[in-house]
Amino acid sequence: DADVTQTPRNRITKTGKRIMLECSQTKGHDRMYWYRQDPGLGLRLIYYSFDVKDINKGEISDGYSVSRQAQAKFSLSLESAIPNQTALYFCALPAVSGANVLTFGAGSRLTVL
Amino acid sequence: DQQVKQNSPSLSVQEGRISILNCDYTNSMFDYFLWYKKYPAEGPTFLISISSIKDKNEDGRFTVFLNKSAKHLSLHIVPSQPGDSAVYFCAASDGAGSYQLTFGKGTKLSVIP
Numbered sequence: 001d002a003d004v005t006q007t008p009r010n011r012i013t014k015t016g017k018r019i020m021l022e023c024s025q026t027k028g029h030d031r032m033y034w035y036r037q038d039p040g041l042g043l044r045l046i047y048y049s050f051d052v053k054d055i056n057k058g059e060i061s062d063g064y065s066v067s068r069q070a071q072a073k074f075s076l077s078l079e080s081a082i083p084n085q086t087a088l089y090f091c092a093l094p095a096v097s098g099a100n101v102l103t104f105g106a107g108s109r110l111t112v113l
Numbered sequence: 114d115q116q117v118k119q120n121s122p123s124l125s126v127q128e129g130r131i132s133i134l135n136c137d138y139t140n141s142m143f144d145y146f147l148w149y150k151k152y153p154a155e156g157p158t159f160l161i162s163i164s165s166i167k168d169k170n171e172d173g174r175f176t177v178f179l180n181k182s183a184k185h186l187s188l189h190i191v192p193s194q195p196g197d198s199a200v201y202f203c204a205a206s207d208g209a210g211s212y213q214l215t216f217g218k219g220t221k222l223s224v225i226p
Contacts, residue, residue: 004156031212033212033213035216040122040218040219041218042117042119042202042216042217042218042219043157043202043204043214043216044216045213045214045215048212048213058213090156090157092156092212094212095159099145099162099164099209099210100145100147100162100206100209100210100211100212100214101147101159101162101212102159102212102214103159104149104156104157104158105156106154106155106156107154107155107156
């Protein structure tokens with residue numbers, strides 16, 4: 001099993017719709033992260049969680065919310081999707097080896113029409 | 114204001130030659146630097162890192178050099194192989210155990226057979 005599993009892998013939705021991206025992990029880490037990648041802009045941190053009761057905003061949290069339902073699950077929600085939220089979304093958690101290293105999921109490609 | 118800068122969006126190199134990818138940073142608090150590699154439709158994968166107490170770290174064909182006074186790091190790939198063709202992201206963090214990574218915009222490397 002992959003360390004980090006993201007669902008859905010691809011999603012097309014319409015402006016104004018609510019969308020949830022889900023992330024689950026099998027490693028028992030307390031920390032989990034959500035990043036967004038746009039072409040030519042690299043990856044930017046949206047939200048991160050140190051444990052179930054500790055949620056923190058990242059660089060670009062506006063328009064997003066998160067839920068840490070359990071240690072293994074960290075969901076990202078767009079309450080009312082807009083076209084400029086079209087992007088690749090990655091969930092990540094600390095790697096087993098290597099200081100400060102994150103392991104990323106395969107990503108969720110979201111298109112908002 | 115971008116704290117981690119990769120000023121070359123793309124780089125083409127002949128197979129067997131050296132690839133040099135550059136990265137500059139502005140935040141003096143950064144003390145861990147990482148390189149990630151990303152293929153299309155996959156999440157970023159960790160390649161190599163360096164702590165600010167070192168000026169060089171080597172792992173097989175990959176070497177990262179850090180020049181703290183210039184706030185500059187570079188990734189050398191020798192010899193370059195077609196399978197190295199990917200987007201390379203430079204990332205930085207401050208403090209041991211900090212997984213909040215700040216990424217550059219990425220450099221797309223094409224290794225020509």
